[in-house]
Amino acid sequence: MQRYTAAGYSRARILAQLVSDGFSPDILQPHFSDFPASAFIRSELPGPRALTDGALRALQKQASPPREAAGRLALKAATEMVEEGISFHYVPLIQCSFPHADPGDVATFSRKNGWLELTLGTTRPEAGLPYGVPARLLTIYCASEAIRTRSPDIFLGHSVHDFLRLLEIPITRGERGSLRVYANQLLRLIHSTLSIDENIRDASGRTGLHLRQALFAEEAQLWWDNDHHVGQGSSLTLSSGLFNSILERSAPLSTHAIRQLRKSPMDLDVYAWLVHRLFHLSKPSLVTWAQLSGQFGHGYAELRKFRRFFMGSLQRVQLVYGDAKVKTDDRGVLLLPSRPHVTPTRVGHKTRT
Numbered sequence: 001m002q003r004y005t006a007a008g009y010s011r012a013r014i015l016a017q018l019v020s021d022g023f024s025p026d027i028l029q030p031h032f033s034d035f036p037a038s039a040f041i042r043s044e045l046p047g048p049r050a051l052t053d054g055a056l057r058a059l060q061k062q063a064s065p066p067r068e069a070a071g072r073l074a075l076k077a078a079t080e081m082v083e084e085g086i087s088f089h090y091v092p093l094i095q096c097s098f099p100h101a102d103p104g105d106v107a108t109f110s111r112k113n114g115w116l117e118l119t120l121g122t123t124r125p126e127a128g129l130p131y132g133v134p135a136r137l138l139t140i141y142c143a144s145e146a147i148r149t150r151s152p153d154i155f156l157g158h159s160v161h162d163f164l165r166l167l168e169i170p171i172t173r174g175e176r177g178s179l180r181v182y183a184n185q186l187l188r189l190i191h192s193t194l195s196i197d198e199n200i201r202d203a204s205g206r207t208g209l210h211l212r213q214a215l216f217a218e219e220a221q222l223w224w225d226n227d228h229h230v231g232q233g234s235s236l237t238l239s240s241g242l243f244n245s246i247l248e249r250s251a252p253l254s255t256h257a258i259r260q261l262r263k264s265p266m267d268l269d270v271y272a273w274l275v276h277r278l279f280h281l282s283k284p285s286l287v288t289w290a291q292l293s294g295q296f297g298h299g300y301a302e303l304r305k306f307r308r309f310f311m312g313s314l315q316r317v318q319l320v321y322g323d324a325k326v327k328t329d330d331r332g333v334l335l336l337p338s339r340p341h342v343t344p345t346r347v348g349h350k351t352r353t
Contacts, residue, residue: 001014001018001031002251002252002279002280011032012035012039015028015032015035015039015040016039019039019040019041022202022203022204025037025040025041028040085254085255085256086144086252086253086254086255086342087140087141087143087144087252087253087254087255087258088140088143088144088146088147088246088250088251088252088253089139089140089143089250089251089253089272089276090139090143090245090246090249090250091249091250091251091276092116092118092194092196092245092249093118093136093139094251094269094272094273094276095113095114095116095118095273095295096111096112096113096116096117096118096295097111097136097265097269097295097296098120098129098130098131098132098135098136098139098265099120099129099130099131099132100131100132100265100266101131101132102128102131102132103128103129103131104128105125105128106129107121107122107125107129108120108121108122108129109121109129111294111295112294113291113294113295114291115198115199115200116196116197116198116199117196117197117198118194118195118196119194119195119196119197120192120193120194120195121192121193121194121195122188122191122192122193123191123192123193123215124191127187127188127191128188129188129192130185130188130189130192131185131188131265132185132265133262133263133264133265133268134181134182134185135185135188135189136265136268136269137169137258137262137268138182138185138186138189139189140253140258141154142154142236142238142246143246143250146238146243146246146247147246147247147250150247152237152238152239152240152243153235153236153237153238154235154236154237154238155234155235156186156222156230156234156235156236164178164182168259168262169262179230182230183222183224183230186222186230187222189216189217190216190217190220190236191216192215192216193213193214193215193216194212194213194214194215194216194242195211195212195213196210196211196212196213197209197210197211198210198211198212212241212245213241214239214241214242214245215239215241215242216238216239216242217236217237217238217239218237218238218239218240219236219237220234220235220236220237221233221234221235221236222234222236251272251275251276251279252275252342253271253272253275253341253342254275254320254341254342256320257271257320257321257341258271260319260320261316261317261320264313264316266296266309266310266313267313267316267317269296269313270296270310270313270314270317271317271320271321273295273296274314274317274321274324274326274335275321275340275341275342277335278324278325278335278337278338278340278341279340279341279342281335281336281337281338282337283337284334284335284336284337285334285335286331286332286333286334286335287332287333287334287335288331288332289303289306289307289331289332289333290303290332291332292306292310292332292333293306293307296310311328314326314328314333321341323338323339323341324338324341325337325338
């Protein structure tokens with residue numbers, strides 16, 4: 001629902017797509033209670049690509065109130081997202097994040113989370129892999145810009161400065177200044193490759209494997225100003241595979257929360273994970289410490305040390321996401337249905353999804 005709303009689909013078209021995707025009426029009806037029973041029957045409701053304009057209008061009349069045309073809705077919703085302080089993060093990078101610290105001279109880095117495995121690589125081993133807070137903030141920036149503009153072309157230049165100011169990152173120069181650090185991480189990111197292996201299952205229960213491999217950027221033009229920071233006129237173009245995947249699989253986050261948690265890569269990871277999981281959660285779900293360590297551990301040899309570190313991040317995240325309902329015990333973290341941190345009405349331009 002989140003993905004189709006961000007793409008500008010009307011509620012009628014979202015329901016049509018979900019029915020076509022094989023979701024049962026029991027799952028869908030609580031979210032679309034103003035639609036007739038016939039709308040939840042797969043044989044009577046073709047997918048949105050097969051719907052004629054007349055059929056779409058007929059379905060939209062059954063929902064209240066009627067919505068704007070999809071194209072205008074997408075543009076207006078994206079604009080309002082920026083104005084209301086909504087950023088976006090690519091979901092596979094929420095499920096399997098970048099390294100917390102510099103991984104050194106290694107050419108690849110892999111993380112596995114349930115059915116999904118992410119392998120981060122580089123086309124320039126001497127440049128190194130992206131890591132830490134800068135890598136996360138830059139990818140969030142690129143995903144947010146891609147969704148806002150509906151274009152793979154990400155303009156940098158003064159926008160990088162504006163982005164740092166938005167997150168209240170002091171702009172400093174010199175060998176270890178923020179401008180040089182972010183320029184270095186940007187180069188690492190541009191040279192990165194992403195390989196995502198994901199086990200899949202269709203509505204009939206058949207299983208398979210979905211593979212996606214993409215360069216982070218297929219082209220970039222960087223101009224260096226004083227102190228080797230990215231200057232005016234710089235830009236990058238996301239690879240088509242990554243761009244399309246970002247449009248399909250990105251999660252909304254609060255820019256204000258990112259600003260408050262930007263000092264720790266673990267804090268950012270836990271926040272994005274919690275917001276994404278709770279946004280979709282309809283019943284309690286236990287995530288064990290072993291599962292959490294596999295996703296967030298990044299080199300903790302002892303589970304108890306990871307647990308202590310994770311708990312610190314979780315407490316800081318709950319200070320900015322107070323409505324998050326979680327319980328911790330010796331088994332792990334119990335997630336409970338909670339109010340979304342970025343509400344569906346804000347993400348979907350006042351649509352109720």
